[in-house]
Amino acid sequence: MKKPYVKPSISKIVEGMPSKFGFREVVDPITEIDGIPVEKLIKEYGSPLFVFSERTIRVVYRQAYMAFSTRYPKVQFAWSYKTNYLDAVCRVYHQEGAWAEVVSGFEYDKALRNGVPGDKIIFNGPDKTREDLAKAIKNRSLIHIDHFDELYTILSLTSELEERPQVAIRVNMDTGIYPQWDRFGFNYENGEAWTAITRIMMSDKMDLVGLHTHIGTYIMSPKPYGVAAHKLAQLAKQIEEKWGHRISYIDLGGGFASKNTLRGAYLSGKDTTPSFEQYADAISQALIESGFDSYNLPVLFLETGRALIDDAGYLLGTVIANKRLADGKRAMIIDIGVNLLFTAFWYEHEIHPAKDVPPYLEDTTVYGPLCMNIDVIRTNVKFPMLEPGDHVVIKRVGAYNTTQWLQFINMRPNVVLIDMEGKVHVIRERETLETITSLEKVPDHLKEIGLSDTTENN
Amino acid sequence: MKDLAISKNGFVFNPSTGESFRTNEVGRLILEMLQEGKSDEEILERILEEYDVSKEEAERDLLEFLNMLKFYNLM
Numbered sequence A: 001m002k003k004p005y006v007k008p009s010i011s012k013i014v015e016g017m018p019s020k021f022g023f024r025e026v027v028d029p030i031t032e033i034d035g036i037p038v039e040k041l042i043k044e045y046g047s048p049l050f051v052f053s054e055r056t057i058r059v060v061y062r063q064a065y066m067a068f069s070t071r072y073p074k075v076q077f078a079w080s081y082k083t084n085y086l087d088a089v090c091r092v093y094h095q096e097g098a099w100a101e102v103v104s105g106f107e108y109d110k111a112l113r114n115g116v117p118g119d120k121i122i123f124n125g126p127d128k129t130r131e132d133l134a135k136a137i138k139n140r141s142l143i144h145i146d147h148f149d150e151l152y153t154i155l156s157l158t159s160e161l162e163e164r165p166q167v168a169i170r171v172n173m174d175t176g177i178y179p180q181w182d183r184f185g186f187n188y189e190n191g192e193a194w195t196a197i198t199r200i201m202m203s204d205k206m207d208l209v210g211l212h213t214h215i216g217t218y219i220m221s222p223k224p225y226g227v228a229a230h231k232l233a234q235l236a237k238q239i240e241e242k243w244g245h246r247i248s249y250i251d252l253g254g255g256f257a258s259k260n261t262l263r264g265a266y267l268s269g270k271d272t273t274p275s276f277e278q279y280a281d282a283i284s285q286a287l288i289e290s291g292f293d294s295y296n297l298p299v300l301f302l303e304t305g306r307a308l309i310d311d312a313g314y315l316l317g318t319v320i321a322n323k324r325l326a327d328g329k330r331a332m333i334i335d336i337g338v339n340l341l342f343t344a345f346w347y348e349h350e351i352h353p354a355k356d357v358p359p360y361l362e363d364t365t366v367y368g369p370l371c372m373n374i375d376v377i378r379t380n381v382k383f384p385m386l387e388p389g390d391h392v393v394i395k396r397v398g399a400y401n402t403t404q405w406l407q408f409i410n411m412r413p414n415v416v417l418i419d420m421e422g423k424v425h426v427i428r429e430r431e432t433l434e435t436i437t438s439l440e441k442v443p444d445h446l447k448e449i450g451l452s453d454t455t456e457n458n
Numbered sequence B: 001m002k003d004l005a006i007s008k009n010g011f012v013f014n015p016s017t018g019e020s021f022r023t024n025e026v027g028r029l030i031l032e033m034l035q036e037g038k039s040d041e042e043i044l045e046r047i048l049e050e051y052d053v054s055k056e057e058a059e060r061d062l063l064e065f066l067n068m069l070k071f072y073n074l075m
Ligand SMILES: Cc1ncc(COP(=O)(O)O)c(C=O)c1O
Pocket: A080, A083, A101, A124, A125, A214, A216, A217, A218, A253, A254, A255, A256, A303, A304, A305, A306, A307, A399
Protein backbone atom coordinates (compact mmCIF):
# COMPACT_ATOMS: atom_id res chain seq x y z
CA MET A 1 0.00 0.00 0.00
CA LYS A 2 1.57 3.24 -1.18
CA LYS A 3 1.40 6.48 0.76
CA PRO A 4 -0.72 9.39 -0.51
CA TYR A 5 1.42 11.79 -2.48
CA VAL A 6 1.76 15.49 -1.83
CA LYS A 7 3.79 17.59 -4.22
CA PRO A 8 7.21 18.44 -2.70
CA SER A 9 7.47 22.04 -1.62
CA ILE A 10 9.96 24.29 0.10
CA SER A 11 9.58 27.90 1.11
CA LYS A 12 11.68 30.37 2.96
CA ILE A 13 10.53 31.34 6.41
CA VAL A 14 10.28 35.08 6.83
CA GLU A 15 7.84 35.01 9.70
CA GLY A 16 9.04 37.21 12.52
CA MET A 17 11.23 39.33 10.27
CA PRO A 18 10.84 43.03 10.94
CA SER A 19 9.13 44.71 8.01
CA LYS A 20 9.97 48.06 6.49
CA PHE A 21 7.69 49.57 9.13
CA GLY A 22 9.69 47.96 11.91
CA PHE A 23 6.85 45.67 12.93
CA ARG A 24 6.59 41.94 12.66
CA GLU A 25 4.67 41.21 9.53
CA VAL A 26 1.68 39.00 9.86
CA VAL A 27 -1.11 38.42 7.42
CA ASP A 28 -4.20 37.74 9.47
CA PRO A 29 -6.97 35.74 7.89
CA ILE A 30 -10.35 37.38 7.35
CA THR A 31 -12.78 34.54 7.88
CA GLU A 32 -15.97 36.55 8.17
CA ILE A 33 -17.47 39.92 7.35
CA ASP A 34 -19.94 41.35 9.85
CA GLY A 35 -20.33 37.87 11.29
CA ILE A 36 -21.02 36.12 7.98
CA PRO A 37 -18.42 33.48 7.05
CA VAL A 38 -16.56 34.29 3.85
CA GLU A 39 -16.86 30.65 2.75
CA LYS A 40 -20.63 30.86 3.05
CA LEU A 41 -20.81 34.11 1.07
CA ILE A 42 -18.79 32.64 -1.79
CA LYS A 43 -20.73 29.39 -1.72
CA GLU A 44 -24.04 31.21 -2.02
CA TYR A 45 -23.15 34.13 -4.25
CA GLY A 46 -20.12 32.96 -6.22
CA SER A 47 -16.58 34.16 -6.69
CA PRO A 48 -15.48 36.84 -7.19
CA LEU A 49 -17.93 38.71 -4.99
CA PHE A 50 -18.20 42.31 -3.87
CA VAL A 51 -19.46 42.63 -0.31
CA PHE A 52 -20.60 45.87 1.31
CA SER A 53 -21.15 46.33 5.02
CA GLU A 54 -24.11 48.59 5.76
CA ARG A 55 -22.87 48.84 9.34
CA THR A 56 -19.48 50.18 8.27
CA ILE A 57 -21.08 52.67 5.88
CA ARG A 58 -23.25 54.07 8.64
CA VAL A 59 -20.58 54.02 11.34
CA VAL A 60 -17.99 55.81 9.19
CA TYR A 61 -20.56 58.34 7.98
CA ARG A 62 -21.54 59.14 11.56
CA GLN A 63 -17.89 59.50 12.56
CA ALA A 64 -17.34 61.97 9.74
CA TYR A 65 -20.53 63.87 10.47
CA MET A 66 -19.67 64.07 14.19
CA ALA A 67 -16.15 65.30 13.45
CA PHE A 68 -17.48 68.23 11.42
CA SER A 69 -20.73 69.05 13.22
CA THR A 70 -18.97 69.31 16.58
CA ARG A 71 -16.58 71.90 15.10
CA TYR A 72 -18.82 73.88 12.79
CA PRO A 73 -22.52 74.45 13.31
CA LYS A 74 -23.85 73.91 9.79
CA VAL A 75 -22.63 70.85 7.90
CA GLN A 76 -24.20 69.04 4.97
CA PHE A 77 -22.70 66.02 3.23
CA ALA A 78 -23.65 65.21 -0.37
CA TRP A 79 -22.93 61.66 -1.48
CA SER A 80 -20.55 61.58 -4.45
CA TYR A 81 -22.39 59.30 -6.88
CA LYS A 82 -19.40 58.54 -9.07
CA THR A 83 -17.62 57.04 -6.07
CA ASN A 84 -20.30 54.38 -5.77
CA TYR A 85 -23.70 54.73 -7.37
CA LEU A 86 -25.19 51.38 -6.51
CA ASP A 87 -28.74 52.38 -5.52
CA ALA A 88 -28.66 50.49 -2.23
CA VAL A 89 -25.41 52.15 -1.20
CA CYS A 90 -26.64 55.64 -2.15
CA ARG A 91 -29.84 55.08 -0.21
CA VAL A 92 -27.93 54.22 2.96
CA TYR A 93 -26.19 57.60 2.71
CA HIS A 94 -29.45 59.39 1.93
CA GLN A 95 -31.09 57.74 4.95
CA GLU A 96 -28.20 59.08 7.00
CA GLY A 97 -29.05 62.56 5.74
CA ALA A 98 -26.62 63.03 2.85
CA TRP A 99 -27.77 64.84 -0.28
CA ALA A 100 -26.60 63.74 -3.75
CA GLU A 101 -23.62 65.04 -5.70
CA VAL A 102 -23.72 64.08 -9.39
CA VAL A 103 -21.66 64.84 -12.49
CA SER A 104 -23.79 63.64 -15.39
CA GLY A 105 -27.37 63.39 -16.57
CA PHE A 106 -27.21 59.67 -15.85
CA GLU A 107 -26.15 60.19 -12.24
CA TYR A 108 -28.69 62.99 -11.90
CA ASP A 109 -31.54 60.71 -12.96
CA LYS A 110 -30.27 57.98 -10.68
CA ALA A 111 -30.42 60.37 -7.73
CA LEU A 112 -33.99 61.37 -8.64
CA ARG A 113 -34.95 57.69 -8.91
CA ASN A 114 -33.52 57.16 -5.46
CA GLY A 115 -35.98 59.72 -4.19
CA VAL A 116 -33.60 62.63 -3.66
CA PRO A 117 -35.57 65.88 -4.06
CA GLY A 118 -34.26 68.02 -6.92
CA ASP A 119 -33.24 70.83 -4.59
CA LYS A 120 -31.01 68.43 -2.68
CA ILE A 121 -28.94 67.48 -5.72
CA ILE A 122 -25.63 69.16 -6.43
CA PHE A 123 -24.84 69.04 -10.13
CA ASN A 124 -21.08 69.21 -10.78
CA GLY A 125 -18.85 68.47 -13.72
CA PRO A 126 -17.89 69.90 -17.09
CA ASP A 127 -20.36 67.78 -19.09
CA LYS A 128 -23.91 68.98 -18.57
CA THR A 129 -26.05 69.08 -21.69
CA ARG A 130 -28.57 71.85 -22.35
CA GLU A 131 -31.33 69.35 -21.52
CA ASP A 132 -29.58 68.38 -18.27
CA LEU A 133 -29.31 72.03 -17.31
CA ALA A 134 -32.94 72.78 -18.13
CA LYS A 135 -34.06 69.86 -15.97
CA ALA A 136 -31.80 70.93 -13.11
CA ILE A 137 -33.06 74.50 -13.29
CA LYS A 138 -36.71 73.37 -13.16
CA ASN A 139 -35.94 71.13 -10.17
CA ARG A 140 -34.09 73.93 -8.39
CA SER A 141 -30.98 71.76 -8.15
CA LEU A 142 -27.68 73.36 -7.22
CA ILE A 143 -25.80 73.82 -10.47
CA HIS A 144 -22.06 74.19 -10.04
CA ILE A 145 -20.86 76.00 -13.12
CA ASP A 146 -17.58 74.67 -14.51
CA HIS A 147 -16.79 77.01 -17.43
CA PHE A 148 -18.01 80.13 -19.25
CA ASP A 149 -19.73 78.14 -22.02
CA GLU A 150 -21.91 76.52 -19.39
CA LEU A 151 -22.61 79.90 -17.81
CA TYR A 152 -23.81 81.23 -21.20
CA THR A 153 -25.97 78.16 -21.79
CA ILE A 154 -27.66 78.74 -18.44
CA LEU A 155 -28.10 82.43 -19.26
CA SER A 156 -29.75 81.57 -22.54
CA LEU A 157 -32.05 79.07 -20.79
CA THR A 158 -33.29 81.75 -18.39
CA SER A 159 -35.26 83.36 -21.22
CA GLU A 160 -37.15 80.06 -21.78
CA LEU A 161 -37.74 78.99 -18.19
CA GLU A 162 -39.60 80.52 -15.30
CA GLU A 163 -37.43 79.22 -12.47
CA ARG A 164 -34.37 81.18 -11.47
CA PRO A 165 -31.31 78.91 -11.72
CA GLN A 166 -29.70 78.17 -8.36
CA VAL A 167 -26.00 78.27 -9.12
CA ALA A 168 -22.55 78.17 -7.63
CA ILE A 169 -19.23 78.36 -9.41
CA ARG A 170 -16.48 75.84 -9.17
CA VAL A 171 -13.23 77.53 -8.25
CA ASN A 172 -9.75 76.10 -8.73
CA MET A 173 -6.85 77.49 -6.80
CA ASP A 174 -3.36 77.06 -5.46
CA THR A 175 -3.64 75.33 -2.09
CA GLY A 176 0.00 74.32 -1.96
CA ILE A 177 -0.58 70.84 -3.32
CA TYR A 178 0.86 69.41 -6.46
CA PRO A 179 -0.48 68.82 -9.04
CA GLN A 180 -2.87 71.74 -8.89
CA TRP A 181 -6.15 70.78 -10.51
CA ASP A 182 -6.78 73.75 -12.78
CA ARG A 183 -8.81 72.15 -15.53
CA PHE A 184 -12.11 72.34 -13.67
CA GLY A 185 -13.82 75.56 -12.77
CA PHE A 186 -12.57 79.13 -12.69
CA ASN A 187 -9.18 80.10 -11.36
CA TYR A 188 -8.97 82.04 -8.11
CA GLU A 189 -5.53 83.60 -8.35
CA ASN A 190 -5.81 85.02 -11.87
CA GLY A 191 -9.18 86.65 -11.21
CA GLU A 192 -11.20 84.38 -13.49
CA ALA A 193 -13.42 83.29 -10.60
CA TRP A 194 -14.18 86.92 -9.80
CA THR A 195 -15.01 87.59 -13.44
CA ALA A 196 -17.48 84.68 -13.46
CA ILE A 197 -19.06 85.88 -10.22
CA THR A 198 -19.37 89.39 -11.63
CA ARG A 199 -21.01 88.05 -14.78
CA ILE A 200 -23.56 86.10 -12.72
CA MET A 201 -24.31 88.98 -10.34
CA MET A 202 -24.67 91.50 -13.19
CA SER A 203 -27.01 89.26 -15.17
CA ASP A 204 -29.55 89.28 -12.31
CA LYS A 205 -31.07 86.19 -13.92
CA MET A 206 -29.87 83.56 -11.48
CA ASP A 207 -29.17 83.16 -7.78
CA LEU A 208 -25.57 82.71 -6.78
CA VAL A 209 -26.12 80.47 -3.78
CA GLY A 210 -22.72 78.90 -3.22
CA LEU A 211 -19.03 78.60 -3.94
CA HIS A 212 -17.44 75.27 -4.71
CA THR A 213 -14.01 73.75 -5.02
CA HIS A 214 -12.65 70.23 -5.27
CA ILE A 215 -8.92 70.48 -4.81
CA GLY A 216 -8.01 66.92 -5.74
CA THR A 217 -8.32 63.41 -4.46
CA TYR A 218 -6.49 61.42 -1.79
CA ILE A 219 -5.15 64.64 -0.25
CA MET A 220 -2.94 63.41 2.56
CA SER A 221 -2.79 66.63 4.54
CA PRO A 222 -5.54 68.75 6.12
CA LYS A 223 -3.67 71.98 5.40
CA PRO A 224 -4.74 72.53 1.78
CA TYR A 225 -8.35 72.36 2.97
CA GLY A 226 -7.68 75.21 5.36
CA VAL A 227 -6.25 77.23 2.47
CA ALA A 228 -9.20 76.37 0.22
CA ALA A 229 -11.76 77.23 2.91
CA HIS A 230 -10.00 80.54 3.53
CA LYS A 231 -9.95 81.49 -0.16
CA LEU A 232 -13.61 80.65 -0.74
CA ALA A 233 -14.53 82.55 2.42
CA GLN A 234 -12.66 85.59 1.09
CA LEU A 235 -14.61 85.40 -2.16
CA ALA A 236 -17.86 85.14 -0.22
CA LYS A 237 -17.00 88.21 1.79
CA GLN A 238 -16.04 90.20 -1.29
CA ILE A 239 -19.38 89.32 -2.85
CA GLU A 240 -21.15 90.51 0.27
CA GLU A 241 -19.17 93.75 0.32
CA LYS A 242 -19.70 94.51 -3.34
CA TRP A 243 -23.32 93.47 -3.84
CA GLY A 244 -24.66 92.98 -0.33
CA HIS A 245 -25.41 89.41 -1.37
CA ARG A 246 -24.92 86.55 1.05
CA ILE A 247 -23.67 83.19 -0.19
CA SER A 248 -25.56 80.42 1.57
CA TYR A 249 -22.94 77.67 1.33
CA ILE A 250 -19.29 76.89 0.80
CA ASP A 251 -18.64 73.47 -0.74
CA LEU A 252 -15.16 72.01 -0.27
CA GLY A 253 -15.73 68.99 -2.50
CA GLY A 254 -14.21 65.60 -1.77
CA GLY A 255 -10.67 64.33 -1.65
CA PHE A 256 -10.03 63.16 1.90
CA ALA A 257 -7.63 60.21 1.83
CA SER A 258 -8.93 56.77 2.77
CA LYS A 259 -6.86 54.32 4.78
CA ASN A 260 -5.62 52.54 1.68
CA THR A 261 -1.89 52.62 1.00
CA LEU A 262 -0.84 54.36 -2.19
CA ARG A 263 1.32 52.30 -4.55
CA GLY A 264 4.97 52.85 -3.77
CA ALA A 265 4.22 54.65 -0.49
CA TYR A 266 6.75 53.95 2.20
CA LEU A 267 4.27 54.01 5.04
CA SER A 268 0.92 52.30 5.37
CA GLY A 269 -2.17 54.41 4.80
CA LYS A 270 -3.50 53.23 8.15
CA ASP A 271 -0.66 55.16 9.81
CA THR A 272 -0.52 58.25 7.59
CA THR A 273 -4.12 59.11 6.70
CA PRO A 274 -5.42 62.11 8.65
CA SER A 275 -8.54 61.53 10.71
CA PHE A 276 -11.84 63.27 9.91
CA GLU A 277 -11.19 65.34 13.02
CA GLN A 278 -7.95 66.66 11.58
CA TYR A 279 -9.57 67.67 8.28
CA ALA A 280 -12.46 69.18 10.23
CA ASP A 281 -10.11 71.19 12.44
CA ALA A 282 -8.37 72.76 9.45
CA ILE A 283 -11.62 73.59 7.64
CA SER A 284 -13.72 74.84 10.54
CA GLN A 285 -10.88 76.94 11.88
CA ALA A 286 -10.39 78.65 8.52
CA LEU A 287 -14.12 79.29 8.15
CA ILE A 288 -14.64 80.57 11.66
CA GLU A 289 -11.59 82.83 11.45
CA SER A 290 -12.83 84.33 8.19
CA GLY A 291 -14.95 86.80 10.14
CA PHE A 292 -18.45 85.79 8.98
CA ASP A 293 -21.25 87.13 11.10
CA SER A 294 -21.71 84.23 13.50
CA TYR A 295 -25.50 84.23 13.03
CA ASN A 296 -25.10 83.95 9.29
CA LEU A 297 -22.40 81.38 8.77
CA PRO A 298 -22.51 79.71 5.38
CA VAL A 299 -23.36 76.00 5.39
CA LEU A 300 -20.31 73.82 4.90
CA PHE A 301 -20.96 71.27 2.14
CA LEU A 302 -18.73 68.23 1.75
CA GLU A 303 -18.71 65.75 -1.13
CA THR A 304 -16.49 63.18 0.54
CA GLY A 305 -16.31 59.95 -1.49
CA ARG A 306 -13.54 57.44 -0.96
CA ALA A 307 -12.90 58.24 2.71
CA LEU A 308 -16.53 57.39 3.50
CA ILE A 309 -16.99 54.19 1.52
CA ASP A 310 -13.60 52.50 1.02
CA ASP A 311 -13.64 50.60 4.34
CA ALA A 312 -17.15 49.27 3.77
CA GLY A 313 -16.28 47.34 0.60
CA TYR A 314 -14.60 43.92 0.33
CA LEU A 315 -13.78 41.87 -2.73
CA LEU A 316 -13.73 38.11 -2.22
CA GLY A 317 -11.99 35.82 -4.66
CA THR A 318 -10.48 32.41 -5.25
CA VAL A 319 -6.95 31.18 -5.90
CA ILE A 320 -6.71 29.69 -9.40
CA ALA A 321 -3.07 28.56 -9.42
CA ASN A 322 0.37 29.06 -7.98
CA LYS A 323 3.41 29.48 -10.18
CA ARG A 324 7.09 30.16 -10.05
CA LEU A 325 8.25 33.00 -12.23
CA ALA A 326 11.44 32.70 -14.27
CA ASP A 327 13.46 34.13 -11.41
CA GLY A 328 11.94 31.73 -8.92
CA LYS A 329 9.60 34.25 -7.31
CA ARG A 330 6.24 32.97 -6.23
CA ALA A 331 3.20 34.09 -8.17
CA MET A 332 -0.41 33.51 -7.22
CA ILE A 333 -3.19 33.80 -9.77
CA ILE A 334 -6.62 34.73 -8.46
CA ASP A 335 -9.97 35.17 -10.18
CA ILE A 336 -10.01 38.93 -9.50
CA GLY A 337 -8.67 41.02 -12.36
CA VAL A 338 -7.88 44.72 -12.57
CA ASN A 339 -11.08 45.10 -14.58
CA LEU A 340 -12.96 44.52 -11.31
CA LEU A 341 -10.41 46.14 -9.04
CA PHE A 342 -9.58 49.30 -10.91
CA THR A 343 -8.06 50.82 -7.78
CA ALA A 344 -5.26 48.24 -7.91
CA PHE A 345 -3.59 50.75 -10.23
CA TRP A 346 -3.57 53.22 -7.33
CA TYR A 347 -3.34 51.23 -4.17
CA GLU A 348 -1.41 48.42 -2.59
CA HIS A 349 -4.63 46.78 -1.52
CA GLU A 350 -4.51 44.67 1.60
CA ILE A 351 -5.11 41.05 0.70
CA HIS A 352 -5.86 38.37 3.28
CA PRO A 353 -6.42 34.61 3.23
CA ALA A 354 -9.99 33.64 4.11
CA LYS A 355 -8.92 30.88 6.51
CA ASP A 356 -6.23 30.14 9.03
CA VAL A 357 -3.03 29.17 7.30
CA PRO A 358 0.50 28.60 8.62
CA PRO A 359 2.08 32.01 9.11
CA TYR A 360 5.02 31.43 6.78
CA LEU A 361 5.17 34.31 4.37
CA GLU A 362 6.91 34.57 1.06
CA ASP A 363 7.29 37.45 -1.38
CA THR A 364 4.48 36.91 -3.84
CA THR A 365 3.14 38.61 -6.95
CA VAL A 366 -0.63 38.43 -7.16
CA TYR A 367 -2.02 38.27 -10.69
CA GLY A 368 -5.56 38.44 -11.95
CA PRO A 369 -7.00 36.04 -14.54
CA LEU A 370 -6.93 38.35 -17.56
CA CYS A 371 -4.63 37.50 -20.42
CA MET A 372 -2.77 40.77 -20.09
CA ASN A 373 0.47 41.91 -18.59
CA ILE A 374 -1.13 44.83 -16.75
CA ASP A 375 -3.33 42.49 -14.74
CA VAL A 376 -1.41 42.74 -11.47
CA ILE A 377 -3.30 43.01 -8.19
CA ARG A 378 -0.17 43.25 -6.04
CA THR A 379 3.34 43.50 -7.44
CA ASN A 380 4.87 42.26 -4.26
CA VAL A 381 3.27 41.21 -1.03
CA LYS A 382 4.45 38.90 1.73
CA PHE A 383 1.80 36.23 1.66
CA PRO A 384 1.22 32.74 3.04
CA MET A 385 0.88 29.74 0.76
CA LEU A 386 -2.67 29.16 -0.43
CA GLU A 387 -3.80 26.26 -2.58
CA PRO A 388 -5.99 26.48 -5.68
CA GLY A 389 -9.60 26.78 -4.56
CA ASP A 390 -8.68 28.65 -1.36
CA HIS A 391 -10.27 32.05 -0.92
CA VAL A 392 -8.88 35.53 -0.44
CA VAL A 393 -10.36 38.78 0.84
CA ILE A 394 -9.24 42.15 -0.50
CA LYS A 395 -9.99 45.06 1.81
CA ARG A 396 -11.05 48.67 1.31
CA VAL A 397 -12.43 48.42 -2.20
CA GLY A 398 -15.64 50.39 -1.63
CA ALA A 399 -14.73 53.46 -3.68
CA TYR A 400 -14.75 53.70 -7.47
CA ASN A 401 -14.54 49.96 -8.23
CA THR A 402 -18.22 49.23 -8.79
CA THR A 403 -18.46 52.36 -10.94
CA GLN A 404 -15.25 52.07 -12.96
CA TRP A 405 -15.23 48.29 -13.41
CA LEU A 406 -15.08 46.93 -16.91
CA GLN A 407 -16.88 43.98 -18.35
CA PHE A 408 -13.94 42.20 -19.98
CA ILE A 409 -13.45 38.53 -20.87
CA ASN A 410 -15.94 37.56 -18.21
CA MET A 411 -19.15 38.85 -16.71
CA ARG A 412 -19.20 41.11 -13.68
CA PRO A 413 -20.02 39.34 -10.42
CA ASN A 414 -22.71 39.67 -7.77
CA VAL A 415 -22.59 42.54 -5.32
CA VAL A 416 -24.12 41.94 -1.89
CA LEU A 417 -24.89 44.14 1.08
CA ILE A 418 -24.86 42.81 4.64
CA ASP A 419 -27.50 44.78 6.51
CA MET A 420 -27.50 45.88 10.16
CA GLU A 421 -29.12 42.59 11.22
CA GLY A 422 -26.59 40.48 9.37
CA LYS A 423 -28.95 39.66 6.52
CA VAL A 424 -27.34 39.38 3.10
CA HIS A 425 -28.98 41.08 0.11
CA VAL A 426 -27.93 40.91 -3.52
CA ILE A 427 -27.81 44.58 -4.54
CA ARG A 428 -26.53 44.00 -8.06
CA GLU A 429 -26.96 40.71 -9.81
CA ARG A 430 -24.13 39.03 -11.61
CA GLU A 431 -24.20 39.61 -15.33
CA THR A 432 -25.01 36.77 -17.68
CA LEU A 433 -24.22 36.13 -21.32
CA GLU A 434 -27.69 37.49 -22.01
CA THR A 435 -26.89 40.79 -20.21
CA ILE A 436 -24.21 41.41 -22.79
CA THR A 437 -25.82 39.98 -25.91
CA SER A 438 -29.19 41.63 -25.30
CA LEU A 439 -27.54 44.93 -26.21
CA GLU A 440 -25.92 43.61 -29.35
CA LYS A 441 -27.48 43.54 -32.80
CA VAL A 442 -26.36 41.30 -35.65
CA PRO A 443 -27.00 42.68 -39.17
CA ASP A 444 -28.98 40.33 -41.42
CA HIS A 445 -26.08 39.46 -43.69
CA LEU A 446 -24.14 38.18 -40.66
CA LYS A 447 -26.89 35.99 -39.25
CA GLU A 448 -25.62 32.90 -41.12
CA ILE A 449 -21.91 32.36 -40.72
CA GLY A 450 -21.71 29.27 -42.91
CA LEU A 451 -19.27 27.18 -40.90
CA SER A 452 -20.51 23.65 -40.61
CA ASP A 453 -19.62 21.09 -38.00
CA THR A 454 -17.33 18.65 -39.81
CA THR A 455 -16.44 16.50 -36.82
CA GLU A 456 -19.57 14.36 -37.27
CA ASN A 457 -18.68 13.52 -40.85
CA ASN A 458 -15.23 12.23 -40.08
CA MET B 1 23.92 20.91 0.72
CA LYS B 2 25.72 18.60 3.13
CA ASP B 3 25.54 21.21 5.90
CA LEU B 4 21.77 21.63 5.81
CA ALA B 5 20.05 20.71 9.04
CA ILE B 6 16.78 18.97 8.25
CA SER B 7 14.37 18.32 11.10
CA LYS B 8 11.73 15.62 11.23
CA ASN B 9 8.91 18.14 11.23
CA GLY B 10 10.08 19.76 8.03
CA PHE B 11 12.27 22.66 9.09
CA VAL B 12 15.43 23.20 7.11
CA PHE B 13 18.23 25.37 8.38
CA ASN B 14 21.11 26.60 6.25
CA PRO B 15 23.95 27.37 8.68
CA SER B 16 26.05 29.18 6.10
CA THR B 17 23.41 31.90 5.58
CA GLY B 18 21.29 31.58 8.72
CA GLU B 19 18.15 31.15 6.60
CA SER B 20 15.33 28.82 7.56
CA PHE B 21 12.94 26.99 5.29
CA ARG B 22 9.91 24.86 5.59
CA THR B 23 9.40 21.75 3.52
CA ASN B 24 6.93 18.88 3.46
CA GLU B 25 7.30 15.11 3.60
CA VAL B 26 8.25 14.46 0.00
CA GLY B 27 10.48 17.55 0.02
CA ARG B 28 12.29 16.19 3.04
CA LEU B 29 12.81 12.81 1.39
CA ILE B 30 14.33 14.51 -1.66
CA LEU B 31 16.63 16.69 0.45
CA GLU B 32 17.83 13.75 2.51
CA MET B 33 18.56 11.67 -0.58
CA LEU B 34 20.44 14.57 -2.14
CA GLN B 35 22.54 14.77 1.02
CA GLU B 36 23.33 11.08 0.62
CA GLY B 37 24.56 11.91 -2.87
CA LYS B 38 21.78 10.08 -4.72
CA SER B 39 21.05 10.91 -8.37
CA ASP B 40 17.81 12.39 -9.67
CA GLU B 41 16.85 9.02 -11.17
CA GLU B 42 17.32 7.22 -7.89
CA ILE B 43 15.21 9.80 -6.11
CA LEU B 44 12.43 9.51 -8.67
CA GLU B 45 12.44 5.72 -8.41
CA ARG B 46 12.14 5.90 -4.65
CA ILE B 47 9.22 8.36 -4.81
CA LEU B 48 7.40 6.08 -7.24
CA GLU B 49 7.99 3.10 -4.96
CA GLU B 50 6.71 4.81 -1.86
CA TYR B 51 3.95 7.10 -3.09
CA ASP B 52 0.78 6.81 -5.05
CA VAL B 53 1.71 9.07 -7.97
CA SER B 54 2.22 8.83 -11.71
CA LYS B 55 5.70 9.00 -13.18
CA GLU B 56 4.87 12.15 -15.18
CA GLU B 57 3.62 14.03 -12.18
CA ALA B 58 6.46 12.97 -9.89
CA GLU B 59 9.05 13.86 -12.52
CA ARG B 60 7.57 17.31 -13.12
CA ASP B 61 7.34 18.05 -9.40
CA LEU B 62 10.89 16.83 -8.76
CA LEU B 63 12.22 19.14 -11.46
CA GLU B 64 10.34 22.08 -10.06
CA PHE B 65 11.56 21.30 -6.55
CA LEU B 66 15.18 21.10 -7.70
CA ASN B 67 14.74 24.49 -9.38
CA MET B 68 13.48 25.93 -6.13
CA LEU B 69 16.57 24.59 -4.33
CA LYS B 70 18.73 26.38 -6.89
CA PHE B 71 16.68 29.55 -6.45
CA TYR B 72 17.26 29.45 -2.71
CA ASN B 73 20.98 28.66 -3.24
CA LEU B 74 20.58 25.35 -1.47
CA MET B 75 22.35 23.37 -4.23
C1 LIG C 1 -16.49 67.31 -7.77
C2 LIG C 1 -16.13 66.13 -6.98
N1 LIG C 1 -16.63 65.98 -5.74
C3 LIG C 1 -16.34 64.90 -4.99
C4 LIG C 1 -15.52 63.89 -5.42
C5 LIG C 1 -15.21 62.74 -4.52
O1 LIG C 1 -13.84 62.69 -4.26
P1 LIG C 1 -13.20 61.70 -3.21
O2 LIG C 1 -13.64 60.32 -3.53
O3 LIG C 1 -11.72 61.89 -3.43
O4 LIG C 1 -13.61 62.13 -1.84
C6 LIG C 1 -14.97 64.01 -6.71
C7 LIG C 1 -14.06 62.95 -7.22
O5 LIG C 1 -13.32 63.06 -8.15
C8 LIG C 1 -15.27 65.15 -7.50
O6 LIG C 1 -14.76 65.30 -8.74
